[in-house]
Amino acid sequence: MSAANFVQLLLSGLAMGAIYALTATGLFIAHLATTRLNFGQGDFLMFAAYLSMALLLAGVPVALVMAVVIVVLALMGWGLERFAIRPLDRMRALVGGQYSWILTTMGVALIVQNVVTLVWGKSSQYSPPLFSANRQNVVQVFGAGVFVEELLVIVVALVAILLFYALLFRTRQGRAIYAVAFSPETAALLGVNVRRTVVLVFVLASVLAALSGVLVGPIVTVHPFMGLVFTVKAFAVASLGGFANPLGILIGAILFGVVESFSNYINSAFGDLYPLLLVLALLVIKPSGLFGEAKTDVR
Amino acid sequence: MAIKHGSALALLAGFALSIGSASAENVKIGVVQGLSGPPAITDFGESYLQGIKLAVKDYEAKGGKHKIELVVYDDEANPQKAVSLVQRLMQNDNVPVIIGTVSSGNVLAFAPIMQKAGVPLVAGPSIATNITAQFIKESPSYIFRCSMVEKFQIESMLDWGTKTFKKIGLVHSTTGYAVFAAKEIQEGLKARNVQLVAVESAAPNVSDLTPQLLKMKEAGAELVLNFHESFELIYRPMAKLDYRPIIAGNWGLSSLKVLQIVGQKEIEGTVMGQALDMALDSSKAFVSRMEKEYGKAFRWPVIAALGYDAGQVVLKAADTAKTLDPKGMRDALEAVDGIQAISATPAKPFGPQDHECLDREHVFLGVWKDGQVVRLKY
DSSP: OOHHHHHHHHHHHHHHHHHHHHHHHHHHHHHHHHSOOOTTHHHHHHHHHHHHHHHHHTTOOHHHHHHHHHHHHHHHHHHIIIIIIGGGGGGTTSTTGGGHHHHHHHHHHHHHHHHHHHHHOSSOEEOOOSSOSSTTOEEEETTEEEEHHHHHHHHHHHHHHHHHHHHHHHSHHHHHHHHHHHOHHHHHHTTOOHHHHHHHHHHHHHHHHHHHHHHHGGGSEEOTTOHHHHHHHHHHHHHHTTTTOHHHHHHHHHHHHHHHHHHHHHOGGGTTHHHHHHHHHHHHHOTTOTTTTTSOOOO | OHHHHHHHHHHHHHHHHHHHSOOSOEEEEEEEEOOSSSHHHHHHHHHHHHHHHHHHHHHHHTTOSSEEEEEEEEOTTOHHHHHHHHHHHHHTSOOSOEEEOSOHHHHHHHHHHHHHHTOOEEEOSOOOTHHHHTTTTSSSOOEEEOSOOHHHHHHHHHHHHHHHOSOEEEEEESSHHHHHHHHHHHHHHHHTTOOOSEEEEEOTTOSOOHHHHHHHHHHTOSEEEEEOSSTTGGGTTHHHHTOOOEEEEOGGGGOHHHHHHHOHHHHTTOEEEEOOOTTSHHHHHHHHHHHHHHGGGOOOHHHHHHHHHHHHHHHHHHHHOSSSSHHHHHHHHHHOOOOOOSSSOOSSOOBTTBOBSSOGGGOEEEEEETTEEEEOOO
16 A cells, blocks of 8 residues: 555545544543433434535525524534433333433434435435535645645534533533533532533533534435444443543544544455454453553542 | 127127126235335335326226225335234235335345245335245245346446446445445456456445545546445535545436436436436426426436336226236236336336346446436447
């Protein structure tokens, strides 16, 4: 393989890895604070991609598109917590009641899929590029051609995740999330508004889905059932981070994307299998996830 | 007296008609199609169904003999569901004939059940080669088809491909359909003493084919045969790889939806199996009628045309059947004649040893040129 082709595959893998990182971080933050997660995270991403596509096609400027999609998805995150998760708290004591949220979040995902099908149809669609005049805007990086949108995905996803980590570890609100994760009762005694914090994490998770959706739309084909693949892969990546270590999730996502790209090159018939096997192997060796001991779960 | 003679003649004519074919009745036609699930399946299923519905509308507008009721079910591209829906159509809805469905795997799952039950099937738009072939020796076979036949489009493509290009590559998905198509391609090339320079596959739900196309580029493939159901994926990495081979593949590449996603410039020169000649006035008139009827929901001329022709064939069989039971419909289907098909289907599509609307000589190659699929000359 030539060096240019190596870079080509690496960048393709990095772009998809960045999307997995954003999606998995959404799963991680919700799980951290509430031990629940949104099984429709990928479908929220899909909805964001459709909304962004519709607005871009209507001629709305990119910045405004981004803002609208983030606001709409934030509202969806709030709605998810309010109507699909919080009412189930009362059932926690019942047998199996503590897992009802799996069904309700999946139910919301199905509703989202059906709404998208009703509004935009069942066919695949192509979302216009965010910053390019046409779909052929390629730049050369070390001899490899890369779409501007792919580079953008890598840069924006990394910046978004770094900002997200800054929020989590450097702000009062971030510490409140960790306090709620440690013990909601103790956090409440310390003056943390637990309910507001729980709502916040679902809103944050949805905002990450919004970002992923806007970014991923122009580099893949958009269709109403694309979400599940992203949920499954993000789930695998979040498992790599042990659902507890954000650094593990970031590195795991990039590793997953890059391995996926190279394994499709080496043996395309089972290209999608190898990254999942890698996750399995790593979890067998280190069940706590990558860097599990270096940064212990606060819970 | 003259009036009496006239009445007697009319009575005789009526009697002759009544022993020749069944009298006017309500006729239920069962339809199973993939109307939800993977986008490519839905595009096929909805387009074919649009054609069937238009055929029924035209039949009724011309004062058709029977009152037609379409009983339509969605098999969601799921074989188990398809089997249970076919059983429901046969046992609960008591339909004398069924049309469907998109997935060849689904058809191959329920066709033996229908053959055993003695209920005729007009398969479509499924294209696996062996759908009718495996039953044609039965006496009688209840399995018919109005659709493309995989082997015919592959043979046409290989005839042209091996004459025109030195290096041919293949990208296919890992679905049962595509793996079978890949096998037929490799056998066809072997018979022509040609070897593929690269064979790559991908899961049906992948979102990127950069690694696969990179392999094609490295192998120097001038023609890439595309048998992945996400027809548009192969085009995406071309610009960044600075590699633009000719793409040829499944008749799905003629979808207006693929044109819309890929773009006119990028799809120019793409070749596919075809059965609708857009140069003909009848094809143009059909497309403009479909556009008027379905607006933006119309997206696939050739599939809709085959759906329309399947509808025409079944309705003509209902008109000419001696009895409107499954056996009567089967016999009538085999004898149907005088079809004015939109697609390349001949006026008499079927015979005792031929249950395909399209034979080898009716399938040709189409090519995208200036935003339209036209007949490829080679």
